[in-house]
Amino acid sequence: MPSQPRKKALVxxxxxxxxxxxxxxxxxxxxxxxxxxxxYGQRHRIEVEHARALAEEMGLEHRAVELDLRSVGGSALTSxxxxxxxxxxxSEMGSAGxxxxxxxxxxxxxxxxxxxxxxxxxxxxxxxGVNALDYSGYPDCRPEYLEAFEKMANxxxxxxxxxxxxxxxxxxxxxxxxxxxxxxxxxxGVNYGKTWSCYDPRFGAGKGGKxxxxxxxxxxxxxxxxxxxxxxxxPTVYEEVARSG
Amino acid sequence: MPSQPRKKALVxxxxxxxxxxxxxxxxxxxxxxxxxxxxYGQRHRIEVEHARALAEEMGLEHRAVELDLRSVGGSALTSxxxxxxxxxxxSEMGSAGxxxxxxxxxxxxxxxxxxxxxxxxxxxxxxxGVNALDYSGYPDCRPEYLEAFEKMANxxxxxxxxxxxxxxxxxxxxxxxxxxxxxxxxxxGVNYGKTWSCYDPRFGAGKGGKxxxxxxxxxxxxxxxxxxxxxxxxPTVYEEVARSG
Numbered sequence: 001m002p003s004q005p006r007k008k009a010l011v012x013x014x015x016x017x018x019x020x021x022x023x024x025x026x027x028x029x030x031x032x033x034x035x036x037x038x039x040y041g042q043r044h045r046i047e048v049e050h051a052r053a054l055a056e057e058m059g060l061e062h063r064a065v066e067l068d069l070r071s072v073g074g075s076a077l078t079s080x081x082x083x084x085x086x087x088x089x090x091s092e093m094g095s096a097g098x099x100x101x102x103x104x105x106x107x108x109x110x111x112x113x114x115x116x117x118x119x120x121x122x123x124x125x126x127x128x129g130v131n132a133l134d135y136s137g138y139p140d141c142r143p144e145y146l147e148a149f150e151k152m153a154n155x156x157x158x159x160x161x162x163x164x165x166x167x168x169x170x171x172x173x174x175x176x177x178x179x180x181x182x183x184x185x186x187x188x189g190v191n192y193g194k195t196w197s198c199y200d201p202r203f204g205a206g207k208g209g210k211x212x213x214x215x216x217x218x219x220x221x222x223x224x225x226x227x228x229x230x231x232x233x234x235p236t237v238y239e240e241v242a243r244s245g
Numbered sequence: 246m247p248s249q250p251r252k253k254a255l256v257x258x259x260x261x262x263x264x265x266x267x268x269x270x271x272x273x274x275x276x277x278x279x280x281x282x283x284x285y286g287q288r289h290r291i292e293v294e295h296a297r298a299l300a301e302e303m304g305l306e307h308r309a310v311e312l313d314l315r316s317v318g319g320s321a322l323t324s325x326x327x328x329x330x331x332x333x334x335x336s337e338m339g340s341a342g343x344x345x346x347x348x349x350x351x352x353x354x355x356x357x358x359x360x361x362x363x364x365x366x367x368x369x370x371x372x373x374g375v376n377a378l379d380y381s382g383y384p385d386c387r388p389e390y391l392e393a394f395e396k397m398a399n400x401x402x403x404x405x406x407x408x409x410x411x412x413x414x415x416x417x418x419x420x421x422x423x424x425x426x427x428x429x430x431x432x433x434g435v436n437y438g439k440t441w442s443c444y445d446p447r448f449g450a451g452k453g454g455k456x457x458x459x460x461x462x463x464x465x466x467x468x469x470x471x472x473x474x475x476x477x478x479x480p481t482v483y484e485e486v487a488r489s490g
Contacts, residue, residue, distance in 0.1 A: 066313050072361045105361035108401050112357040116317045116350035139406035148400050152393035156353050161384035 006032040009125035009170070010114050013037055013062070015051030017223055018129035018173055020195045021185035023058065025172050026127050028188055033127070035062035036117060038110055040103075041070030046203075046211070050196040057194070065113050069103060086200075086216040107140035111149055111169070118167060119159035127170045133177055146171055178226025186232060193235035197223045203239070212237050251277040254370035254415070255359050258282055258307070260296030262468055263374035263418055265440045266430035268303065270417050271372050273433055278372070280307035281362060283355055285348075286315030291448075291456070295441040302439070310358050314348055331445075331461040352385035356394055356414070363412060364404035372415045378422055391416055423471025431477060438480035442468045448484070457482050 009031035013019045026033040035055040039048045048064075055062040107130065114126045130141040139145060150169045154160045160167050173181055185192065198213035198220050213220050215238030227234035254276035258264045271278040280300040284293045293309070300307035352375065359371045375386040384390060395414045399405045405412050418426055430437065443458035443465050458465050460483030472479035 063316075065316070068311050069361070071308075071310070072358070072365055102403060104364040104404075105357055105402055108360055108397070109354070109357040112350055112354040113317070115353055116314070119349040120317055139403060140401045142400070145397070145400040148393070148397035152353070152390070152397045155387070155390040155393050156385045157350055158347060158384060159349075 006030055007125070008032050008034050008061075008121065008123045009127055010034050010036055010117055010121070010123050011127040012110055012114060012129065013051055013055065014047055014129075015054050015195060016047070016129075016197050016219075017178075017185075017192060017195050017226070018131060018181060020054065020192075021181050021188070021190055022127050022129040022173065023060070024185060024188040024190050026125075026170075029170075031125060031127075033060055034117075034121065034123065035060050036110075036114055037062055037064045038113070039064060039066050040106070040109075041068050045201075047196055050194075050211075054194055063117060065117075067109065067113070069106065069109070072104060085218060086214070088218060088221065102138055105140070107138075107145075108149065111153070115153050115157060115167070119157045122159070122165075124159075124165045125168050125170060127172070129173050130171050131173050131176065131178075131181075133175060141174070143171070143174060146174070177229070178222055179229035182226050182230040182232055186230075191235075192227075197236070210237050212239055215239050251275055252370070253277050253279050253306075253366065253368045254372055255279050255281055255363055255366070255368050256372040257355055257359060257374065258296055258300065259292055259374075260299050260440060261292070261374075261442045261464075262423075262430075262437060262440050262471070263376060263426060264296075265299065265437070266426050266433070266435055267372050267374040267418065268305070269430060269433040269435050271415070274415075276370060276372075278305055279362075279366065279368065280305050281355075281359055282307055282309045283312065283358070284309060285312050285351070285354075290446075292441055295439075295456075299439055308362060310362075312354065312358070314351065314354070317349060330463060331459070333463060333466065347383055350385070352383075352390075353394065356398070360398050360402060360412070364402045367404070367410075369404075369410045370413050370415060372417070374418050375416050376418050376421065376423075376426075378420060386419070388416070388419055391419070422474070423467055424474035427471050427475040427477055431475075436480075437472075442481070455482050457484055460484050 009026045011023050011026050011033045013023060013035035023033045023035065037048060037051045037055065111128065118124065118126060132141050132143065146169050150167065153167045159165045196211065199217040200214040203212060203214045213236050215224065220238065223236065224234060254271045256268050256271050256278045258268060258280035268278045268280065282293060282296045282300065356373065363369065363371060377386050377388065391414050395412065398412045404410045441456065444462040445459040448457055448459045458481055460469065465483065468481065469479060
């Protein structure tokens with residue numbers, strides 16, 4: 001007997017630890033994920049290639065969205081004039097204000113494109129891997145922001161206003177620590193060796209077939225801390241290890 | 246004594262009748278307009294050139310935003326596969342559902358970019374030329390949508406959350422008829438001969454130094470009706486007139 005085709009869900013996907021876990025969570029919640037990959041002028045462009053390769057390997061439908069946030073500027077992730085911070089103490093992350101890697105309105109712009117795709121594909125569920133704990137410094141990662149976006153989105157499109165669809169934004173990672181996310185992902189079968197977190201644009205080139213991460217940007221530091229706290233071996237190759245190996 | 250520098254406002258600007266009037270309204274409300282021009286893959290790309298030329302002629306600061314809504318599709322304005330409707334009776338516009346020229350999530354995407362620019366430029370006022378009367382068919386032109394966007398935007402950015410700015414979306418045309426907009430613009434000094442409304446991608450090439458509009462797409466029909474009802478001569482050159490002239 002053929003099984004019922006599964007409902008599709010759009011998943012904002014960067015190929016990183018959080019959004020890869022998200023794909024598996026969407027699957028475990030009985031959705032067929034469609035990966036939306038954003039090429040927005042990030043200096044760590046390698047992220048996009050990792051994301052695409054991973055989506056293909058997982059056999060997922062995926063759509064690439066090309067947009068230019070570089071011309072807007074204002075972030076160390078898109079502007080050559082700002083440095084990606086290195087070796088920040090954990091105590092500074094999240095609590096000491098919004099870091100320079102914050103990209104103005106990025107989640108709002110990404111979710112707006114997701115809203116357009118949702119209507120064109122007839123998909124009412126959108127997954128986003130925002131996290132309010134380990135990155136409490138980003139205003140567009142907070143639950144009250146997502147609620148307001150969802151409300152606006154339900155007033156914005158033909159799909160919701162005329163066709164009666166009820167758009168839902170799912171953010172299952174929002175109150176999880178990195179360690180909890182990693183444990184959840186491992187229980188679902190995620191292979192974190194394939195994911196890419198590093199923000200530093202100078203890293204990412206393959207070395208003996210395996211890409212090397214800086215290990216020192218906020219994103220690498222949070223990733224390392226997450227594996228350490230989860231008590232799970234970190235499969236990532238970081239620079240120091242690569243050097244000493 | 247030097248006068249106080251005026252506060253800046255971002256104005257979503259297409260070079261059309263509504264958004265050109267909007268620039269003049271923003272000026273009359275004591276703002277210094279910064280024009281945001283969107284090149285989104287519209288088939289009537291001539292719109293962008295008109296907008297740029299007009300902003301330069303007015304001596305305005307302007308920013309071009311390049312984005313790709315063509316890959317999303319779903320609209321006669323971005324997809325070669327859908328025709329821009331011609332000669333629709335007035336009774337069908339607005340009341341008979343959402344027309345094929347509707348672009349999924351366009352205003353949400355445009356306003357999201359404006360939110361990013363607002364933060365980078367430190368500008369708290371955004372003007373958008375949406376109109377709920379002559380285009381009641383577009384869900385993202387309604388007051389309840391704009392209110393929800395404004396609420397979301399105030400939760401979304403560093404500028405509003407950390408720096409205490411209060412972002413305002415101004416939509417002074419929302420309850421005006423085309424005729425009222427034209428009369429308002431004329432009273433402020435707008436030269437409508439320089440504005441471009443036509444949706445048909447086959448039109449717009451200069452003819453004897455003056456661009457020719459189709460006169461038959463929804464946008465041309467509403468423009469003609471507006472001038473007729475306002476009792477103001479329409480300076481636009483339409484195809485039939487050009488032919489017979």
